[in-house]
Amino acid sequence: MALASTRPLVSSSDLPEIKPQTQLTVLAGPTAVGKGTVSRDLIARHPQVWLSVSATTRPPRPGEVDGVHYVFVSEDEFDALVAQGRMLEWALVHGRYRYGTPRGPVAERLASGIPVLLEIDLDGARQVRGAMPDAQLVFLAPPSQAELERRLLGRGTENAAERARRLETARIEMAAEPEFDHTIVNDNVQRAANELAVLMGVAGQGG
Numbered sequence: 225m226a227l228a229s230t231r232p233l234v235s236s237s238d239l240p241e242i243k244p245q246t247q248l249t250v251l252a253g254p255t256a257v258g259k260g261t262v263s264r265d266l267i268a269r270h271p272q273v274w275l276s277v278s279a280t281t282r283p284p285r286p287g288e289v290d291g292v293h294y295v296f297v298s299e300d301e302f303d304a305l306v307a308q309g310r311m312l313e314w315a316l317v318h319g320r321y322r323y324g325t326p327r328g329p330v331a332e333r334l335a336s337g338i339p340v341l342l343e344i345d346l347d348g349a350r351q352v353r354g355a356m357p358d359a360q361l362v363f364l365a366p367p368s369q370a371e372l373e374r375r376l377l378g379r380g381t382e383n384a385a386e387r388a389r390r391l392e393t394a395r396i397e398m399a400a401e402p403e404f405d406h407t408i409v410n411d412n413v414q415r416a417a418n419e420l421a422v423l424m425g426v427a428g429q430g431g
């Protein structure tokens with residue numbers, strides 16, 4: 225499948241260099257902590273923030289729209305984006321599919337003074353720190369380890385090995401917190417989103 229020109233990540237030649245600045249905020253945290261819910265709440269109330277649209281090799285879920293929720297690409301397309309230096313960061317998530325942040329659209333927003341939010345995994349956050357040391361890294365934490373385990377283990381249908389694997393992943397992910405500039409506890413979605421808005425400097429601004 226060829227990349228169509230209407231898609232946001234492929235406007236061919238214009239790949240502006242990203243300059244260090246503080247307009248870029250990365251929201252990361254352990255699996256199942258609720259990053260997507262918090263960022264959606266923030267965007268709904270502060271539409272002047274631009275939420276980056278990631279590219280992924282994962283197939284769309286029902287209701288997901290190409291170019292809106294993700295840009296859905298093939299393995300070959302993803303390889304090409306990486307080889308051409310078009311990914312600000314990318315990672316293999318849960319050992320399965322690749323996800324990455326297209327560099328061009330982020331750079332364009334930042335150049336126009338638009339605050340940008342990336343909602344990505346911990347590996348990706350580390351790469352952004354390396355590429356853009358002035359980016360603000362925010363760790364979204366669960367109210368407690370017990371609550372994270374409850375969210376991760378869901379209805380308890382997993383077998384013992386899968387439960388152990390998920391808990392070990394959560395332990396490793398939680399240990400990343402000190403690498404971040406700020407921690408927000410996701411005890412309440414609106415409160416957490418408000419705190420993120422304050423960190424992004426958009427609190428009190430509607431849209």
Ligand code: 5GP
Binds near residue numbers: 314345348
């Ligand atoms: P899902 O497949 O459920 O939409 O997302 C799975 C995971 O991929 C989430 O933890 C999300 O944070 C992560 N993710 C989504 N987009 C990106 C991205 O562009 N880069 C990285 N590194 N991770 C991403």
